[in-house]
Amino acid sequence: MKQLISFLLFVLASPRMQAQTSSKKAFIIKDVNVIAMTSPNNGVYQATVVIKNGHIESINGAVPNDATVIDGKNKWLIPGLIDMHVHPPTDFSLKPGMPTGPASITFSTQDIMTPYLANGVTTLLNLNASMESFCQRREIQKGYALGPRMALAALLNGGTGTGRLTNTSEQGRQAVRDAKQEGYEFIKLYSQLSAETYIAIIDEATKLGLKTIGHIPDAFQGKLEQAFVPHFGMVAHAEEFSKHAKDFTDQEARRFAQLAKENGTWLCPTLTAIVQIADQARSLDGLKSLPTLRYVHPLLRSKWLTANNYNKNTSLERVAYFEKLINFQFHLVRAFKEAGVPIVAGTDAGVSGVVGGFSLHDELELLEKAGLAPEEVLASATRLPASWLGIDNEVGTIEVGKLADLVLLDANPLDAITNTRKISGVFVNGQWLTGAKLKAMLAELAKRNLDSKGQYDWKRLMGK
Numbered sequence: 001m002k003q004l005i006s007f008l009l010f011v012l013a014s015p016r017m018q019a020q021t022s023s024k025k026a027f028i029i030k031d032v033n034v035i036a037m038t039s040p041n042n043g044v045y046q047a048t049v050v051i052k053n054g055h056i057e058s059i060n061g062a063v064p065n066d067a068t069v070i071d072g073k074n075k076w077l078i079p080g081l082i083d084m085h086v087h088p089p090t091d092f093s094l095k096p097g098m099p100t101g102p103a104s105i106t107f108s109t110q111d112i113m114t115p116y117l118a119n120g121v122t123t124l125l126n127l128n129a130s131m132e133s134f135c136q137r138r139e140i141q142k143g144y145a146l147g148p149r150m151a152l153a154a155l156l157n158g159g160t161g162t163g164r165l166t167n168t169s170e171q172g173r174q175a176v177r178d179a180k181q182e183g184y185e186f187i188k189l190y191s192q193l194s195a196e197t198y199i200a201i202i203d204e205a206t207k208l209g210l211k212t213i214g215h216i217p218d219a220f221q222g223k224l225e226q227a228f229v230p231h232f233g234m235v236a237h238a239e240e241f242s243k244h245a246k247d248f249t250d251q252e253a254r255r256f257a258q259l260a261k262e263n264g265t266w267l268c269p270t271l272t273a274i275v276q277i278a279d280q281a282r283s284l285d286g287l288k289s290l291p292t293l294r295y296v297h298p299l300l301r302s303k304w305l306t307a308n309n310y311n312k313n314t315s316l317e318r319v320a321y322f323e324k325l326i327n328f329q330f331h332l333v334r335a336f337k338e339a340g341v342p343i344v345a346g347t348d349a350g351v352s353g354v355v356g357g358f359s360l361h362d363e364l365e366l367l368e369k370a371g372l373a374p375e376e377v378l379a380s381a382t383r384l385p386a387s388w389l390g391i392d393n394e395v396g397t398i399e400v401g402k403l404a405d406l407v408l409l410d411a412n413p414l415d416a417i418t419n420t421r422k423i424s425g426v427f428v429n430g431q432w433l434t435g436a437k438l439k440a441m442l443a444e445l446a447k448r449n450l451d452s453k454g455q456y457d458w459k460r461l462m463g464k
């Protein structure tokens, strides 16, 4: 125990983890092209943006004389990006039998969050949060680690599946009340819920002011329309509709879009996850040579490579099925766009091959490929998710008074969405991280991940 305490003290005192509360400092971004992502999207060319106390103080307003100047010439400023479907690892997410402890011992919060920041991702929605996710969030809030702001959802499931198991309406309602009490902001609905429990959960969550997002439970097979009850907030994968498809036609895609539209239910397609899954069903070669694998914690990396359920017992039929799913999901995205259903970007980061931060840019490209215009793609990762999360008074657009969560780009993302990868620097909560700083953080992370050679050395970590 003594060793644990001294280890914790060491972690808290080490310079890497120390509070970086420089957000009180003022910054001026000069001559920058601002893509505000308001609706309509107001662009301001060669603007002067002042950032102070973690907020956007002015755009083309008075300029303080004690501020750090950032040259924004020929650069583009966009709101910090939001990933609406992530699973950042915490010790709690380990399987039974593995040692557990505070969030930061196995999975250093900084190491988990660095790839997000390096990719301009400043807000996350964690769709299967645990008590340790609250620890992760608190570490970031306290300034012990630099990372995105995080919204946390409690996962409610039925049968004998994973998550909090609720098999009657009353259990479902109680689980929602518990989650609210524990501080969760959202409810994730999962596949094994009975129809009755699912409906009770959505009703209770609505009463308590919690939005719902999730899978469409298997219980609605053959009666999909009955899942679209009032306040079913968002479908967490386009795949949820594919599971209910019979003929995979455009007409069917349009019918699904209409169901969502009439119910006010949004869509988070997570195309990048299904593309990765299909690739791994074919072979693990792509995953093994993934350049971003070095930014994945060795434990997770080893799980992806050695216990890969998508590749295990794979068959040609399975690969063909995944290909059919992908094709249909592209049609779904287009049909939802045409029906006017808001679409948000989410990756399912944590699924094998879906690397936090980097994968959001993959998702943006896939959404463009599916038929969204670059501005619609950008809205799917900025204004729209901020609005769904209920934090659009703070983030999601570049407006005076909002939090300084910003990404400075070397090229215009409205010309080509791939330009969101050309990151010159990131503001998170008013703190400026230069491109060089972010590269150094990534390099350090890669080195640390490599040093541990994929082996999880609990004794070494505990100082035994």
Ligand SMILES: [Zn+2]
Pocket (backbone or CB within 6 Å): 085, 086, 087, 127, 348
């Ligand atoms: Zn997920």
